[in-house]
Amino acid sequence: EPEVTQTPSHQVTQMGQEVILRCVPISNHLYFYWYRQILGQKVEFLVSFYNNEISEKSEIFDDQFSVERPDGSNFTLKIRSTKLEDSAMYFCASSDERGRNNEQFFGPGTRLTVL
């Protein structure tokens, strides 16, 4: 069964460094998302992406964040200058249709630790 994959599973970085989190969505999907989950808290929406453009973003998704689909398969989230509060689990998701009954399929997540 097709699945969303994410790399790395765990990323440790120093405060102020840039990180890139990678995701490979399901191949025929057109809509892509990033969510994050700070330890012990709820899952929060960051950004959605369609047709090589950001469709919607949350207040969390400030100028330090960017997303890109550099080729036909990868979908990346870049954090330019990481802060301690960026430590969280980051989930990528994808879906095929925007109509009824579509489902967002989640990847296994990347745990980001900022020291």
Added chain:
Amino acid sequence: AQTVTQSQPEMSVQEAETVTLSCTYDTSESDYYLFWYKQPPSRQMILVIRQEAYKQQNATENRFSVNFQKAAKSFSLKISDSQLGDAAMYFCAYRSARLVVGANSKLTFGKGITLSVRP
């Protein structure tokens, strides 16, 4: 803006028994979807069950069923014949069915509830 509330942080159930997890939400929209996601210790988010707001019939998926009360904005998950593998964090989530050109609506999650299953 839509909000999802899960007021119970933890619940426990005896293996083979039935447990109900509560969720309420707030929205001004009439057409939307509601979901329950399971997050085991591996942290993977797994869709358990989905309910379309326009459907009056409650969704059922094997041992999982929901009690959807649209007027009360309540969406509870019932797990029957609980198994040890059901132990996980469960999130209730909302998604608008409003179709926006070029965009697909985001999921809004509750805080989650940790379910433990006693052998």
